[in-house]
Amino acid sequence: MIPKVKFYDLTAAGRRILNENEVCTFYFDRDNLRARGGMSHIHEQTLLCGKKVATKGLPADKPINPENVFYLANEARALATLLQDKPHPNIIDYFGLVRIGERPFIIMELLDEEQDQSSRSLGFPLPVDEVLTIGLGIAKGLHHVHRHGLTHRDVKPSNFVGTKLIDFAFCWKHGLPIVIDGHQHSSGTSSYFSPAIVSGSEPTIQDDIYSLGVSLFEMLSGKSALPPGTDPHISRNLLGSRIADLAICRGLTPGIAELLFAATKTTPEVGVMRESGFSSCRDVIRFIKSLINVD
Structure with missing residues (x-):
């Protein structure tokens, strides 16, 4: 039945x-x-x-x-x-x-199957122009999320389908407790966590921006920004020691490197590590538009 x-x-x-x-x-x-x-x-x-x-x-x-x-x-x-x-x-x-x-x-x-497979596959690195297009779309989606007082908390390439953001299971509303009805309101995938989240701080929009920066790095370089088992507290800027990997990306410019560094910028104090080069996803959107000459 x-x-x-x-x-x-x-x-x-x-x-x-x-x-x-x-x-x-x-x-x-x-x-x-x-x-x-x-x-x-x-x-x-x-x-x-x-x-x-x-x-x-x-x-x-x-x-x-x-x-x-x-x-x-x-x-x-x-x-x-x-x-x-x-x-x-x-x-x-x-x-x-x-x-x-x-x-x-x-x-x-129901998302387009070809679009689904192209952006969620492990076929990284992707061309720079494609990464910027995806990044612009995801930043716009995140800006809409943040305007509603929410953080996504699971920003990563496998949650990008084309330029659409998916999987809002860990989405959290500012002001709510982290534990609700006995359930720990956890974040998503640890390799994309900001140092602030690792420190146990309450989520903010900067944590989503940080995860977006790490995601863009992975799509450009084809390598993980944070190898498994690495403590996110060890570096002022987690991409700093991996910038040589970006040199293999065709079309890499100082502007793209600045985008990645600004998105993942943190302060050196353990337990603080929250300062971002971008105050909001609106800043990210403007910066990416300047790189691809889009109004």
Whole structure:
């Protein structure tokens, strides 16, 4: 027996996208599996109207984990907040949260498969102009996130699909406690953490900017900015000792090096390490535009 679809929210905080009679039976098998993550799987679905969407939910072959449910609901809340008025060109679109049986699922935009594979593959380094285009789009998405009082907290190349930012499971609203309902509101992938996050400081927008800088470095150089096991406290500027790697990137200019250093700039005091060369993603956007001559 196929569980009935039950609707939590199809309004995206006021912007109605779907009606209940538009949603058909959802299927979850290998044929329509698009992505597999540690906490969730993404499947392609087709609505009765013919529109293709994606469902993101807990893996069907694993027990329901309350912590994973927490992060899935957290992602839905964040996306509903960010997209309450209209879609944003640099953020994956959100259509609603449903329950199928006992499992919650986010209904979201189905991203282009070719775009998905090109920007999330491990085929780094990428051409400089492509990295700058991706960086500009992600900075615009992050600026929208920050304007709503949120930080993404999991900025990394695998969460960039073309110029769209995805995976808001760890998104955090300023002013809220780090522990909510007994769940530790943790950040994403440690190799992209800023030294401030490693020190246990409360997240700020500079931490997202830092992670973006590290991501751009990886896409340009094809190397990790922070090798596994390296303590993020050891260097005033984590890219400083790796700048020779950038020399192998075609088209590298002093301006691009300045972009990377400014995004990852930190103060030398252990436990402080929060100073950024960019005060906001608006500064990042302006700087990247100056590099590619875009208004």
